[in-house]
Amino acid sequence: MRKLKIGITCYPSIGGSGVIATELGKMLAEKGHEIHFITSSQPFRLNKMYPSITFHQVEVNSYSVFQYAPYDIALANKMAEVIIDEQLDVLHVHYAMPHAVCAILAKDMAKSDIGIVTTLHGTDITVLGDDSSLSGAIRYGIEKSDIVTAVSHSLVSQTMELIQPDQEIETIYNFVDEQEYYKKDPGNLKELLGIAAHEKVVIHVSNFRKVKRVQDIVKSFELIRKELPAKLLLVGDGPEKHPVMEYVRGTSIEQDVLFLGKQENLSELYTISDLMLLLSQKESFGLVLLEAMACEVPCIATNVGGIPEVITHGENGYLVELGDTQKVAEYGVQLLQDPILHKQMIETSLMFIEERFSSKKIVEQYEAMYERVAKK
Ligand code: GMT
Numbered sequence: 001m002r003k004l005k006i007g008i009t010c011y012p013s014i015g016g017s018g019v020i021a022t023e024l025g026k027m028l029a030e031k032g033h034e035i036h037f038i039t040s041s042q043p044f045r046l047n048k049m050y051p052s053i054t055f056h057q058v059e060v061n062s063y064s065v066f067q068y069a070p071y072d073i074a075l076a077n078k079m080a081e082v083i084i085d086e087q088l089d090v091l092h093v094h095y096a097m098p099h100a101v102c103a104i105l106a107k108d109m110a111k112s113d114i115g116i117v118t119t120l121h122g123t124d125i126t127v128l129g130d131d132s133s134l135s136g137a138i139r140y141g142i143e144k145s146d147i148v149t150a151v152s153h154s155l156v157s158q159t160m161e162l163i164q165p166d167q168e169i170e171t172i173y174n175f176v177d178e179q180e181y182y183k184k185d186p187g188n189l190k191e192l193l194g195i196a197a198h199e200k201v202v203i204h205v206s207n208f209r210k211v212k213r214v215q216d217i218v219k220s221f222e223l224i225r226k227e228l229p230a231k232l233l234l235v236g237d238g239p240e241k242h243p244v245m246e247y248v249r250g251t252s253i254e255q256d257v258l259f260l261g262k263q264e265n266l267s268e269l270y271t272i273s274d275l276m277l278l279l280s281q282k283e284s285f286g287l288v289l290l291e292a293m294a295c296e297v298p299c300i301a302t303n304v305g306g307i308p309e310v311i312t313h314g315e316n317g318y319l320v321e322l323g324d325t326q327k328v329a330e331y332g333v334q335l336l337q338d339p340i341l342h343k344q345m346i347e348t349s350l351m352f353i354e355e356r357f358s359s360k361k362i363v364e365q366y367e368a369m370y371e372r373v374a375k376k
Contacts, residue, residue, distance in 0.1 A: 001367060005033070005090075007088045014044060024092075025043075034086075036054050039057070039058065042055050054086075057078075079103060080110040090116075091114055096120055098137070100145055115372075115373025117146065119150070126162075127211075130162060149170050152306025175361070178353075178358070182294060185271075194258075200275070202273070202276075202277060202332070203270065206236045210281075213279050215247060219325040221256075237262050267295050273297045280304060283305045285306040286307050296350070299349075301320075303319040
């Protein structure tokens with residue numbers, strides 16, 4: 001396979017789409033491709049020197065005449081510069097809004113025949129696609145891209161339904177970085193967090209948006225806690241954190257819920273965990289489920305969006321209907337009290353990751369796709 005010059009744009013801060021874009025760039029670079037990140041700040045997982053990765057920062061200036069600083073135009077301008085200066089073969093943008101439209105504009109500005117690939121991640125369709133002030137631009141970005149991918153079949157269907165683009169959309173699943181996510185030696189982390197050795201650990205990781213239904217996590221944990229000694233780790237930050245803290249205050253589980261805020265070394269936290277909960281209302285994939293499973297933590301998640309493509313009920317985890325906290329607790333207690341079942345779920349989870357979501361397989365799918373659209 002020939003070595004390509006690939007531009008990547010994503011939201012560089014914490015979030016699944018930024019994680020996938022950055023990990024993909026790192027793995028492509030390891031395979032000999034030249035990678036150019038075009039983002040507003042250094043992607044957070046790009047935390048060391050990689051010789052074949054360059055970071056091009058989008059600078060957005062604010063002038064008094066602007067009511068809003070024009071990030072989208074500055075991004076398109078930077079993309080056009082990098083397309084020309086670095087002779088890019090492919091520009092791969094993650095998250096449709098506004099990246100796909102910026103890429104199309106940049107291609108035109110650079111008078112280039114560069115291949116444009118757009119990957120849809122979830123809320124760019126399921127939330128923004130429902131907003132009439134944006135849906136036309138999302139459709140335009142999708143239709144003008146050379147190839148569009150989505151992270152699950154469910155997201156493909158939802159895009160077709162909501163946006164109705166005249167464009168084919170392919171599924172390329174997310175993957176897990178096996179070099180980062182595996183069961184590590186936790187040292188005395190459990191003790192440092194004030195968790196007794198005999199206590200089970202339940203974990204939830206999200207951006208604490210309404211769609212994540214963090215209250216359902218706490219309610220499920222309340223029921224689990226009635227049956228066995230346990231702690232709940234709530235990892236992440238966002239608008240729902242305060243209401244959830246208020247809910248927990250004064251309840252019998254107040255001492256058992258640990259709000260850890262945003263954390264980068266998630267694999268260490270997964271390593272001390274026995275159960276992962278993701279009870280979202282919308283979820284195109286649920287990358288945190290893969291990350292938890294790779295660290296040998298079985299998952300219970302809602303039967304929504306792309307989650308059933310990641311979890312097969314009763315095999316590598318359990319699926320519950322939205323809001324059914326009773327069922328979450330039932331499955332949770334079962335898993336936490338039955339070491340044989342717990343081990344079986346972990347073994348199946350690791351097998352599923354290897355078969356469907358290994359970084360090697362997924363990166364190869366992206367490479368094959370780049371080859372189809374790269375400048376000849
Ligand atoms: O979950 C979020 O709100 C963040 C969002 C993002 O853009 O990072 O996540 C979406 O993309 C992830 C990576 O493909 C998926 O694993 C998440 O399921 C998806 N979130 C939603 O669909 C709500």
